[in-house]
Amino acid sequence: MSEQIPARSQDTKLQAESVEPGQTPNTETPDAPRGNAVMRDILGGSAMISVLAVVVALIVGAILIVIVNEDVVEAAGYFFARPLDTFRAIGDAVGGAYAALFQGSVYNFRRPDFAAGIRPLTETLTFATPLIAAGLGVALTFRVGLFNIGGRGQILIAAAAAGYVGGMMELPPVVHLVAALLAGLVGGALWGGIVGLLKARTGAHEVIVTIMLNYVAFYLVSYLLRTPGALQAPGQNNPKSAPMADTAVFPELLGPQYNLHLGFLLVIAATVFVWWLLNRSSLGFRYRAVGENPNAARVAGIDVGRVYITAMLISGGLVGLAGVSQVMGTITTGFASGIDAGIGFDAITVALLGRSRPIGVFVAGILFGALKAGGYSMQAAESVPIDIVLVVQSIIVLFIAAPPLVRGLFHLPTPGVDSPRRKQRARKEVVTR
Template identity: 40%
Template sequence: MNRVIAVFTKESFLVPAAAIILGLLTGAVAMLAGGFNPIKAYVSLVDKVFGNAYNFGETIRQITPLIFTGLSVAFAFRTGLFNIGAEGQFIIGMIASTAVGVSLDLPAYIHAPLAVLAGALAGGLWGAIAGYLKAARGVNEVITTIMLNWIALYFANYILTTFYVPEGQQRSELIKDSASITIGWLSQMFDSARLHWGTLLALLAAVFFYVVLWKTKTGFELRAVGLNPHASEYAGMNVNRNVVNAMFIGGMFAGIGGACEILGVHHYQSVMAGMPGYGFDGIAVALIGGNSPLGVVLAAILFGILTFGAAGMKFGAGVPVELIRVVIASVIFFVAAHGIVKVFLKPILKKKEGGN
């Protein structure tokens, strides 16, 4: 137990925490260089997020899809794969849940879970395409997942415009009320913020991530294949099957995220001119979170606060929204550059070791 606490303290907490501080300081320097007051900017950011119940609720809403896509990317990373396709899997989850939510008329206790399940399976199968190509044909999953992002975008638009978009409109019909996962009473508590059951599902997905990877035989095989596929094959593990399974599970996380956006936030799907962006942000979330489920949740909270609070910086301190991306990019840089962060942490760690 002590060993687990020590690892968490040194690797899962200190380095990301130091990276965040360094990123915020770098952002402050950038704001000073641009003639802005960083203290006022950060105070405005915090006030935007926590200033009233509606904004706080909307921040939670912003965090939720980032948890899903972060888990999607992190799960693949943990199994030795690079899932750059969470964006496409997210979109496919959206269109699948839209199809079920619009087309079927079922009792709420069946309709909503079925719509979420449809998004999960669709996202998982979309991820499994890249897994199959990797396993059967040796095609690099980075290339296929990037290409599948764009295929997902145009495929979803085609399905929408062909079957679900009324003539002259740019969005689908509204999903049936029975398919909605919005929490009405909680939304009212937060001044009509768009809160939904997807937030709870995201936290449960993080628990599922942990249990599957570290508490099951399947998870052991997935991690073993990621660490050394040749040794795993020699030990009798089915490497190709595990590659497909890893991408399927990762795709499921992103697909559920897409389903929750439709069923809990918008209640319809628009014809998209570009990517929603949650899948690409999920890469940063996974990186900041160290590809661990708890780290992903915490990183998504940070990312969501910075993203939603950017408007507060703009209106409260006159800082351009683009500068918040400088802060986020700085945090990612310092998380990725562990060596630089450890240089700053070295005196602290030495002092801690000396105290022990």
Template identity: 65%
Template sequence: MTAQTPAPVTPRTHDVPEPSRWREAWMRVASGNALVSLLAVVAAVIVGSILIALTDRDVQAAAGYFFQRPGDTFSAVGSAVGGAYAALFRGSIYNFNANSFAIGIRPLTETLKFATPLIAAGLGVGLAFRAGLFNIGGQGQMLMAAAAAGYVATAWDLPFPLHMVAALVAGVIAGAIWGGIAGILKARTGAHEVIVTIMLNHIAFYLLAWMLATQGVLQAPGSNNPKTAPMAGSAVLPQILGPMYKLHLGFLFALIAVAITWWLLERSSLGFRFRAVGENPAAARTAGISVGRMYFLVMVIAGALVGLAGISQALGTEPNGFGGGIDAGIGFDAITVALLGRSRPVGILFAGLLFGAFKTGGFTMQASQGIPIEIVLVVQSLIVLFIAAPPLVRAMFGIPQPGRPSRRQRRAAKRRTDTTEGQEVSA
């Protein structure tokens, strides 16, 4: 008898799971960065809730007799956390304790006001990120823009709206020049933009301090205080909702900047070159793109965008005169906003609104609930931490890692392997 050659074994098709349309859609969402950013905020809020509970006096008192009456502890935790985030909502979105809708909506206008410079500065940082540059010179760019806009607003005598436009243009140009210095040094000498922008921040800070201490430059006439004179009324950004609210025209400028930046990055050939350089400078250079020129241009545009934040502060938020702290840490907060927004203009818009809400609502949390304002800063820092570690966020919430088969797919593959090995043994 002749030995028969066993027939080739093929895996059974019913062991191969066919993903449904909904599952495919879920996998696309799960593999994207937007979900990670959202879950990073959720995780930071959860950790912030734990910190609020741990620092609350009622929770600490109830925890002392937890085993006798555990319900008191849980009730105190719910009251502390619920009260804190209710105060955050009242202080940033709508005050439902107000007597009228006009008064109740005022917190939302304050959130938009605080978000305005964050959005503009975040766009400048995010645009540089897309081109592969780490622009941490937002402080210096804001200070120089505020100084230029403040000088035009206090020293020139022009009618409205020409005066406002002149101050706006002066601030944008000053921010662009300050960003362009870092860009041209990067392009011509290869100097690292992080070191250069840090040094430019210090130069801008002390240069503004000298301007504020020198008569005839920025210091208010007849005053020894390091502060400017009030901005001329013809140069101040108008309040777009009337004198009852502090929301000014800078918010509309920030929205326009979002639209322009989106078009620049997603629809223009210049934006394509920015993104190409950011993805792979060597390949972009091989394709005929001048990498050095792109570095210079992107830093000029980024500086102009950050300069818009300085203008908003000088001509909108602080029209009665400003000092050396006009940047209010926004230049560095913009890095967080850009990271949370994944360097996408629309994402930066929503990230700026979120951080504006934290800024506005944090004061209400502190005033009404006695919660330290540092808790809000911890939540913001945790957002950055979680965004910097996407695998950690995915593991915390059980989201599949990109490029890694799901648990169901791994089980199906193991069943196919076991079935194939069993058929080969039996044959």
């Protein structure tokens, strides 16, 4: 019996026989098409990781909705007698909850006209406004290699500054609005600049400093709200500020029937500014260089301390814009010490989901705004606990913080890693040289 030669060996033998004398046969494996590398980078990239993290979070949320739904629990009691009832109850629970989420955040088909049906989308954008502003501030520090978790303190100081100018001072209409806005931005910037100054001059860790400044800002604002002549409204015994003057309130963008205000346009401008700052300016180049390797940046002649100070100043101003939008656009009847509403910590999630990219932060802020707006509708319409929305947000953070977990779960390739054929060819070239 003649020995069978594998097809691949036969091909190699034929190639060797077809080579003219004096030439070296080509036994290298051809490279994979360029399209494969592109698809590998897309499927394993950060954008796909973020999308899949949201998908997994929604799936986990659906499971929790099923667990807490009373109709599903009741139908599961006689599952073996009538299993279709259980599956029907599961479909109604999940479908009803997510339909209510959509109708409460994007469009309500039960409304008689388009103007009324589009109101949920405007609510989503209103909730997203402070999240985007604060998320941009946190994302900026991430790109510099800092971790700004002092959003709560910066929001409180910005809200106090804007609230004092807008509620306790009398100025001409346009001047009053601009003065209150600038006061809030400056207040947030200075509160963030303290962190950058301590980091640059003493090497103090920004996480510890921002946590401590959160407490300082909270108790300082609480004291001012209980002090007559400071932030407390005249004739008021409760710790609450005076209502904002009509001349210091953001105008509505779509009319009085909607809550969307000028602050949304400001965060759009802030997104464009941060994109330009990071990608088109020399200061942004220094930010990215320090974020990659501060020691190498220092050797290259970059003043790392100054970069930290300016980055925290700008970050504090962006986070302060969130506090300004709360005072001048959402809570115009006076605010208390809880005006931050957890936005400072939600901004960290928004920055992570957006991969510290301005456009990504903008989209992530709208997503979380939709979860906030639709969560209340889901709770009212389907009796779904609002805590499930918080669980969904937490699951998103979990998967965003662990990209290898998502890649392993969905068997995604790792971007930037050469295929085995490319590695084999590279080794041969090294040996040949």
